[in-house]
Amino acid sequence: MKIYLVGGAVRDALLGRPCGDRDWVVVGGTPEAMVAQGYTPVGKDFPVFLHPHSKEEYALARTERKSGHGYHGFTVHAAPSVTLEEDLARRDLTINAMAQDEHGHIVDPYGGQQDLANKLLRHVSEAFEEDPVRILRLARFAARFTDFDVADDTRRLMRKMVEQGEVDHLVPERVWQELSRGLMEARPSRMLDVLRDCGALARLLPEVDRLWGVPQRADYHPEVDTGVHLNMVLDMAAYLDTSLPVRYAALCHDLGKGTTPADVLPRHLGHEGRSVTLLREVSTRLRVPVECKELAEVVAREHGNIHRSDGLSAAALVRLLDRCDAFRKPDRFIQILQACECDARGRLTFESRPYPQKERLALALKLTQAVNTAEVSAQAMAEGHRGPAIGRAIAQAREQALLAQLPFWTTVAE
Structure with a gap:
């Protein structure tokens, strides 16, 4: 029985990045042998065990065979005869398909180290297309590794998967899990770019996808395109190190602009109300956590009023605070202001401009x-x-x- 460190921990160590959770694969083992050594079985779909002391996960080497649609459409085979190379072959990207033995030797049968050097996100094998979650995972990695490109053959494979309808079988929980993790990466805009490129964004988040190509007033938005603005807002949210609720609010704040009638463009009167309606649909469909959904609704409804708050009277300011439920939820109101700052600064040439509304309204809340x-x-x-x-x-x-x-x-x- 041999044990190897696998996946992200190996990749991050080679990149000189901090390692998060460590995953291990056991070659030549059996469930009985693992239990006999004190490991605790926890896997439901395949044999996974917790180390008796570190509590890290150890999985028996396994292969997978497509047996249906979606994330759960697999038949798993785990046996002592499964080799390390066979186990690594089922992984998504070459940079995640490396292992390290107890002596520090790197096992790299699929060129992961070369792709790290070339800064490429490349699928390990055609088995990539059997799991649509991998499209979301790759998009998330693109948001994390901001100087990596997606390999051309992998781009083509993802487009084929979308055309064949694989992403339509993704369950909401997995979509939200990967989407939320991608929003928390260094450049969330790259996740949207990858999903748009392969057509997955139009299937999973059509409300977001339709923002590209929609013009805005150039005096307020020098970048003009609403989709470009959205990308800039998301990246500003990452730059300001905001929370997930703030980043989800940034994602959804302008959804209504995608449904503005063509004959009134580039003005978007009433887009706030339409944004609220659309984001409620998105939140319900993806089963978004309540704290994210509620914050996003307030931001979508009130961001224009918050931007214009320097012209409001004391009475109007109190009404604005009340509509934002700031007196009951002051901490959430600060997050609302953060999201509005991201919107204001997520514009071409506006990136370094101050946003005094945030400090002014925070002070107004404190005084009231x-x-x-x-x-x-x-x-x-x-x-x-x-x-x-x-x-x-x-x-x-x-x-x-x-x-x-x-x-x-x-x-x-x-």
């Missing part, structure tokens, strides 16, 4: 939070007010808090 709403409510009730009247009293107290601390927030025509 200082209002003792319990005291205001008690006073209003003592004066005989009830229901909505109490809410108006609280809003007025918050307006006064803004005006008292920042005189330049005067009442203006609304």
